[in-house]
Amino acid sequence: MTSWKKWTSALLAAGIIVGSGAGWQESSVQAASVSSKVTAPIEVTLKSAGKTLTQKGLLQGGSTWVSLTAVKDVAGGTLTYDAKNKEYTLAAANNKMRISLADGSPMLRVNNYYPGVEAKLIQGRLYIPFSAMRDYLGVQGSWNGQTKTLTLSKVKQNNVTVKATTVKVNVKNAEVDIQYPQVSGLGNDKAEAAINKVLKDEADTFVADFKKQAGEYGATTADRPYAFESTYVVTYNENGVLGLITQRYEDYAGAHGMTFRTGHTFDLATGKELTLNDVLQNNTAMRDTLGKKVGTQLKARGGYLDGYTGLNKDQDFYVTPTGIVVFFQLYEYTAYAEGFPEFPFTYKEVLPKGATPFSGVAAEK
Known part of the structure; x- marks a missing residue:
């Protein structure tokens, strides 16, 4: 088993893998989904570009499900199947969604990032929830409850390409898989260079730290290797703004490894990395309100360790097509098994x- 799969299995067992998941469904689609309480799937008519698709969607388990083939047709990406590894790959909107069937049940990841989104085999077809289409594949939807019709359309995204860059690092008895994002196609060399420097510097810093820690801990064995891995996922690519999550995992053959996440939000016109205050359009009252809401929810959760007094000066967050997600690192305020505490807020709320969204960014140029 590769270290990625070992890591993922361990995190799943600990209840640590969390993400936006179905919480970011379009409100109309979400309302339709949660109103369906029957266990048998209900067919949904799918439309796109004024035409009715041959594929049908399904309402089941409180979610709206769409087959991979339908997603591909709307997103305009590519869909391939690796028979040897029993894995489908759908590439669209600067992300690669992979669904593995190697262990019998579907396991979904995006660019080797596990967002806590479930895929399902329903009636012999592979489906993903509508929310995953919106969050990671650039597809939006409009729901008609009377006709049970979901109209899908491709989101107008920024003209930017995001690709993975791999770093080769040789450390004895260590599994290293380092991939970090780099952007191109902006037509603005200065902004492009500024963004890429932030992302490369982050990866270089963690590589240096890993080498240092591995040296201090000393040699390990081949059957219990060290591990250092990094990946990313694009969470937003509209309105002149690019949002990503970068993630690093390191394991020095201890009781468990540690995972770290960073949210990045870039103004593509200038290369500036936006803060939470920038996204909130410098509304200090709203920041205070969010801080109080987050505190109430955080302290009500199991595993709270104490210490929260408000949002940090450099608060961790990321942006999605429908809002912002404030989050904290493992152990920051909660026990390890609680994972990354996340608190989503829609743009309408904030x-x-x-x-x-991001109208203030243009005003500051």
Whole structure:
């Protein structure tokens, strides 16, 4: 078993892998989904570009499900199947969604990042929830409850390419798989260089730390190797803004490894990395309100360790097509088994009435 699979299995067992999941469904689709309480799937008509698709969607288990083939047709990406590894790969919107059937049940990841999104085999077809289409594959939807019709369309995204860069590192008895994002195609060399420097510097820092720690801990054995791995996922690519999550995992043959996440939000016109205050359009009252809401929810969770007094100066967060997600690192305020505590808020909740996401960014140029 590769270290990626060992890591993932360990995190799943500990209940650590979390992500946006179905919480980021379009509100109309979500409302339709949660109102369906029957266990048998209900057929949904799918439309795109004014035409009815031959594939049908399904309402089941409180979610709207769409087959991979339908997703591919709408997203305009590529869908391939690796028979040897029993894995489907759907590439669209600068992400590669992989669904492995090697262990019998579908396991979904995006660019080797595990977002806590479930895939399902339903009636012999492979389906993903609509929320995963919106969050990672650039597809939006509109729901008609009377006709049970979901109209899908491709989201207008920024003209930017995000690709993985691999770093080769040789450490004895260590499994190393380092991939970090780099952007191209902006037509603005200065902004492009600024963004890529932030992402490369982050990867270089963690590589240096890993080498140092591995040297201090000393040699390990081949049957219990050290591990250092990194990956990323694109979470937003609209309105001149690019959002990503980068993730690093390191294991020095201890009781368990440690995972670290960083949210990045870049203004593509300038290369500037935006803070939470920037996204909130410098609304200090709203930041205080969010801080209180987060505190109430955090302290009500199991595994709270104490110490929360408000949002940090450099608060961890990431952006999605429908809102922002404030999060904390493992052990920051909660026990390890609680994973990364995440607190989503829609743009409607955090922005002034009538304001559009990131309109303040343009105003500052």
